[in-house]
Amino acid sequence: MSTKQFWIGFDLGGTKMLTAVYDEALKKTFQIKRKTKPDSHPFSIDRIIDTIEKMLVEWGGKRSSVQGIGIGAPGALNPETGEVVNAPNLGWKNVALRKILEDAFKVPVTVINDVDAGTFGEYSAGAAMNARCVLGVFPGTGIGGSIIYEGTILRGTASSIGEIGHLQIDENGFRCGCGNRGCLETVASRLAIAGQAAIAAYRGQAPALLAATGCDIAKIRSGALAEAIAAGDTIIEEIVRQAARRLGQGIAAAVNLLAPDRIILGGGLVEKMPDLYLSEVSAAMEPGLFPVYRSNGTVAIAQLGADAVTLGAAAHIKQHAEQQHEKEKTSSNPSAS
Amino acid sequence: MSTKQFWIGFDLGGTKMLTAVYDEALKKTFQIKRKTKPDSHPFSIDRIIDTIEKMLVEWGGKRSSVQGIGIGAPGALNPETGEVVNAPNLGWKNVALRKILEDAFKVPVTVINDVDAGTFGEYSAGAAMNARCVLGVFPGTGIGGSIIYEGTILRGTASSIGEIGHLQIDENGFRCGCGNRGCLETVASRLAIAGQAAIAAYRGQAPALLAATGCDIAKIRSGALAEAIAAGDTIIEEIVRQAARRLGQGIAAAVNLLAPDRIILGGGLVEKMPDLYLSEVSAAMEPGLFPVYRSNGTVAIAQLGADAVTLGAAAHIKQHAEQQHEKEKTSSNPSAS
Numbered sequence: 243m244s245t246k247q248f249w250i251g252f253d254l255g256g257t258k259m260l261t262a263v264y265d266e267a268l269k270k271t272f273q274i275k276r277k278t279k280p281d282s283h284p285f286s287i288d289r290i291i292d293t294i295e296k297m298l299v300e301w302g303g304k305r306s307s308v309q310g311i312g313i314g315a316p317g318a319l320n321p322e323t324g325e326v327v328n329a330p331n332l333g334w335k336n337v338a339l340r341k342i343l344e345d346a347f348k349v350p351v352t353v354i355n356d357v358d359a360g361t362f363g364e365y366s367a368g369a370a371m372n373a374r375c376v377l378g379v380f381p382g383t384g385i386g387g388s389i390i391y392e393g394t395i396l397r398g399t400a401s402s403i404g405e406i407g408h409l410q411i412d413e414n415g416f417r418c419g420c421g422n423r424g425c426l427e428t429v430a431s432r433l434a435i436a437g438q439a440a441i442a443a444y445r446g447q448a449p450a451l452l453a454a455t456g457c458d459i460a461k462i463r464s465g466a467l468a469e470a471i472a473a474g475d476t477i478i479e480e481i482v483r484q485a486a487r488r489l490g491q492g493i494a495a496a497v498n499l500l501a502p503d504r505i506i507l508g509g510g511l512v513e514k515m516p517d518l519y520l521s522e523v524s525a526a527m528e529p530g531l532f533p534v535y536r537s538n539g540t541v542a543i544a545q546l547g548a549d550a551v552t553l554g555a556a557a558h559i560k561q562h563a564e565q566q567h568e569k570e571k572t573s574s575n576p577s578a579s
Numbered sequence: 580m581s582t583k584q585f586w587i588g589f590d591l592g593g594t595k596m597l598t599a600v601y602d603e604a605l606k607k608t609f610q611i612k613r614k615t616k617p618d619s620h621p622f623s624i625d626r627i628i629d630t631i632e633k634m635l636v637e638w639g640g641k642r643s644s645v646q647g648i649g650i651g652a653p654g655a656l657n658p659e660t661g662e663v664v665n666a667p668n669l670g671w672k673n674v675a676l677r678k679i680l681e682d683a684f685k686v687p688v689t690v691i692n693d694v695d696a697g698t699f700g701e702y703s704a705g706a707a708m709n710a711r712c713v714l715g716v717f718p719g720t721g722i723g724g725s726i727i728y729e730g731t732i733l734r735g736t737a738s739s740i741g742e743i744g745h746l747q748i749d750e751n752g753f754r755c756g757c758g759n760r761g762c763l764e765t766v767a768s769r770l771a772i773a774g775q776a777a778i779a780a781y782r783g784q785a786p787a788l789l790a791a792t793g794c795d796i797a798k799i800r801s802g803a804l805a806e807a808i809a810a811g812d813t814i815i816e817e818i819v820r821q822a823a824r825r826l827g828q829g830i831a832a833a834v835n836l837l838a839p840d841r842i843i844l845g846g847g848l849v850e851k852m853p854d855l856y857l858s859e860v861s862a863a864m865e866p867g868l869f870p871v872y873r874s875n876g877t878v879a880i881a882q883l884g885a886d887a888v889t890l891g892a893a894a895h896i897k898q899h900a901e902q903q904h905e906k907e908k909t910s911s912n913p914s915a916s
Contacts, residue, residue, distance in 0.1 A: 318871060374736050387836070396728060398838035399711050401871050405835040410828070410867035420870055491747070495832050498742040499724070501735035530747035533757055534655060534738050572909060 248303060250294065250311040251556030253356065254278070256331035259290070260548065261297050263308070264556040268367050270549065272301040284333035291346050310350040310563050311343060312555030314359030321397045324353040350566070352559045355402040356551050357386030358395045360544070363554030364506050365390050368545040373504035377496055378544075379406060380509035381489055384419070385427050389500065395558070407431065409492050426492040430485045432511055436462035438481045439470075448475040464510035471515070479518075482511070486519050490526025497527065501535050508544030516543045585640060587631065587648040588893030590693065590885075591615070593668035596627070597885065598634050600645070601893040605704050607886065609638040621670035628683050647687040647900050648680060649892030651696030658734045661690040687903070689896045692739040693888050694723030695732045697881070700891030701843050702727050705882040710841035714833055715881075716743060717846035718826055721756070722764050726837065732895070744768065746829050763829040767822045769848055773799035775818045776807075785812040801847035808852070816855075819848070823856050827863025834864065838872050845881030853880045 246265060253260040255278060262273035274297045278285065290313075298305060317329025324340020326332075343351045354362070361378030364370040370378075370390070380386040385407030389396040396403055407427040408420055415424020416434075428434055436459040443452040443462075450473035455461035471479045493505060512519045524541045546553060583602060590597040592615060599610035611634045615622065627650075635642060654666025661677020663669075680688045691699070698707070698715030707713040707727070717723040722744030726733040733740055744764040745757055752761020753771075765771055773796040780789040780799075787810035792798035808816045830842060849856045861878045883890060 389836070391728070391733060396837070398872070399840050401838060403836065403838045405838075405869040405872070408835050408869040409832050410835075413828075413866065422866060422869075491750075495746050496836055498745050498747075499726070499740065499833055499836060500733070501738060501740045501742075503736050529750065529759060532742040532745040532759075535735070535742070 245304070246307055247309045248307050249309055249556040249560045250297075251359075251552030251554070251559075252290070252294065252311060252313045253359070253551035253555065254290065254313060254315045254332075255356070256316060259293055260552055261293055262549070262552040262556070263297065263301055263303065264553065264560075266560075268553060268557055268560075270553070271303070272297065273552065274300065278332075284337075287337070287339065287342050291343070294347070308347075308349060310352070310559035311347060312359070312557070312559035312562075313339065313343070313351065313353045314356040314551040314555040315339065315353055316356050319353060319355055319402060320400045321352075321354055321358075321395075321402065322400065324351065326353065327401075350559060350563055352555075352562050354395065354555065354558055355386075355388070357404070358388045358397075358402060359552075359554035359558065360386075360508060360546075360550040361388035361390055361506060361554065362395055362558055363546050363550035363552075364508070364544050365393075365554075366557035367553055368506075368550065369542040370504045370506050373502070375500060375502040376504045376506060377406075377493070377500065377502040378404075378506045378508065379489070379493060380507075380544075381407075381430060381485075381511050382432050382509040384433075385431050385489070385492075386509070387496070389502070391500075393561070406492055406496055409495055411488070411492065426488065430489040430492065432464060433459070435467065435482055435485045435511070439467060439478055442475075442477045442481065447477045450475045451478055464514040467511070468514040482515060483518060483522050486522035487526040489519075490523035491530055493523060494527045494530030497535050498530070498532050503540065505541045506544050507541060508550065512543060513547065519543070582641070583644055584646045585644050586646055586893040586897045587634075588696075588889030588891070588896075589627065589631065589648060589650045590696070590888035590892065591627065591650060591652045591669075592693070592888075593653060596630055597889055598630055599886070599889040599893070600634065600638055600640065601890065601897075603897075605890060605894055605897075607890070608640070609634065610889065611637065615669075621674075624674070624676065624679050628680070631684070645684075645686060647689075647896035648684060649696070649894070649896035649899075650676065650680070650688065650690045651693040651888040651892040652676065652690055653693050656690060656692055656739060657737050658689075658691055658695075658732075658739065659737065661688065663690070664738075687896060687900055689892075689899050691732065691892065691895055692723075692725070694741070695725045695734075695739060696889075696891035696895065697723075697845060697883075697887040698725035698727055698843060698891065699732055699895055700883050700887035700889075701845070701881050702730075702891075703894035704890055705843075705887065706879040707841045707843050710839070712837060712839040713841045713843060714830070714837065714839040715741075715843045715845065716826070716830060717844075717881075718744075718767060718822075718848050719769050719846040721770075722768050722826070722829075723846070724833070726839070728837075730898070743829055743833055746832055748825070748829065763825065767826040767829065769801060770796070772804065772819055772822045772848070776804060776815055779812075779814045779818065784814045787812045788815055801851040804848070805851035819852060820855060820859050823859035824863035826856075827860035828867055830860060831864045831867030834872050835867070835869050840877065842878045843881050844878060845887065849880060850884065856880070 387404030387406035412424030724741030724743035749761030788807035
């Protein structure tokens with residue numbers, strides 16, 4: 243009973259997998275990183291199992307001290323069943339990820355959305371510690387959102403929630419990847435920024451960006467945008483600032499509904515341009531906030547970087563196991579012990 | 580231990596007070612109604628105490644069988660402390676309503692927002708029974724909103740939440756009562772409708788309404804609007820339908836964030852024109868919903884009418900007392916019994 247307990251967190255990204263062992267205080271004791279390499283399509287779960295096996299061997303700790311595995315996965319999930327409903331990046335449809343990993347490792351497994359995992363990581367040991375209600379917003383290729391309320395990741399009946407990127411802000415706006423028109427993603431995601439930046443580069447208004455990436459939006463990533471701004475492409479700065487302001491306006495809608503006491507901004511764009519995002523989002527939110535909520539929502543930048551998802555996934559399986567244990571304790575009658 | 584237990588629900592409205600006794604199955608066993616009469620300003624809590632006293636006497640049940648009192652109150656509340664922070668209708672600022680009533684009746688008291696109480700009533704015994712996540716939307720003079728998640732009324736740290744009426748849909752829109760511009764309330768509340776209806780009446784486009792109310796927006800209430808539509812004022816119908824569509828668009832934003840499995844529409848406008856609201860809101864939501872959520876949000880009309888707030892407030896104090904009891908059970912050690 244008094245042996246040390248450990249928890250595995252797994253970040254299943256489209257390009258890389260990161261997995262780590264955390265102790266009871268959620269301190270990282272070991273980690274390994276591998277390319278996801280979805281050369282086989284659909285991507286094989288065996289590669290996840292191999293990666294965890296490899297880590298356990300290299301870590302060298304006692305296998306029996308591992309109490310559970312938490313997975314942060316992309317795409318549409320059913321958080322109740324641990325099934326990956328649809329993850330185009332991995333070529334997965336209706337994959338019973340939790341079940342397969344529980345069979346392989348004989349410990350409890352939870353599968354949660356990677357955005358939820360990242361936000362839960364910040365809540366557990368980062369920029370949102372001790373917050374009662376956290377809104378996590380991660381502008382990237384799309385815009386991920388997550389809500390943690392009194393320690394619980396809010397979820398839908400058979401899906402994740404927090405689709406802040408799909409708030410419709412203009413019914414006549416550009417077509418979104420989801421099929422609707424004028425979603426927040428169409429003006430505030432990294433893709434939307436890249437589209438505008440490529441146009442500016444083509445027009446000759448952004449010489450530094452043009453030299454670095456040409457007009458290829460696949461190459462206009464967060465780092466390239468930040469470097470172009472640093473090199474003096476003022477129009478790129480204005481494009482990113484405008485996107486950050488639109489993001490702030492969308493966040494105001496979420497604050498009016500939920501009054502979170504902590505708002506976490508993360509993801510590639512924010513990591514590369516934290517000061518820009520912090521100031522533009524905070525300022526743009528204010529005019530749209532119900533007055534009572536004006537001092538409630540404190541915007542902060544995510545602190546955990548690449549560790550957020552593994553830490554959050556490990557914290558989640560730990561919380562899950564503790565809740566199961568609590569349930570068993572209260573439902574068991576004294577004579578059964 | 581086996582005596583019957585009862586719970587009091589109290590609906591503190593700006594014009595009337597309604598209070599009722601509910602049994603363990605949340606069946607109403609007695610109720611009385613009185614005018615609020617805020618002739619003394621600020622309104623006196625003694626009138627609430629008198630009203631409950633009067634009901635207890637007329638009811639004739641055993642006083643000791645009353646386990647608690649739930650209050651649904653208007654204005655800005657602190658749900659944790661049970662304090663009414665600001666209720667202009669009653670002339671109240673920072674009134675410790677819970678404390679005063681607990682001292683007067685020696686039973687536990689909870690004070691919740693009246694919109695939360697109404698939604699919790701529908702969740703407990705109305706149109707939202709068994710829903711996992713409920714969004715309650717009540718268009719009236721303003722637009723009230725409430726969220727119930729797995730049986731818990733979501734709240735802010737020192738406020739209620741669910742200010743769906745203050746989603747900013749147009750930063751250049753009309754000035755809202757909250758001070759911001761272009762809130763959903765400025766186009767979809769009863770006041771917004773009345774403003775447009777009065778203009779139509781003044782122009783001679785709404786003869787039935789003009790005959791009934793003149794151009795006085797204080798008189799253009801939900802019943803008058805419904806009657807004008809029935810009498811053939813087609814422009815009034817178009818005005819209300821457009822407001823209902825805007826409401827549906829606002830609700831879509833909330834669904835994208837929370838993916839509720841039940842959406843309850845209530846309040847005066849909806850009670851008088853349920854079919855119009857059900858069809859327009861349902862249709863207007865769809866184009867703005869994230870595709871995965873399209874089948875999740877089922878819109879329904881509130882069923883409990885005038886009983887919703889008293890029932891919800893009674894159900895809330897009952898839930899609160901049961902949770903306290905559960906906590907004491909798990910925290911007490913066996914030797915203390």
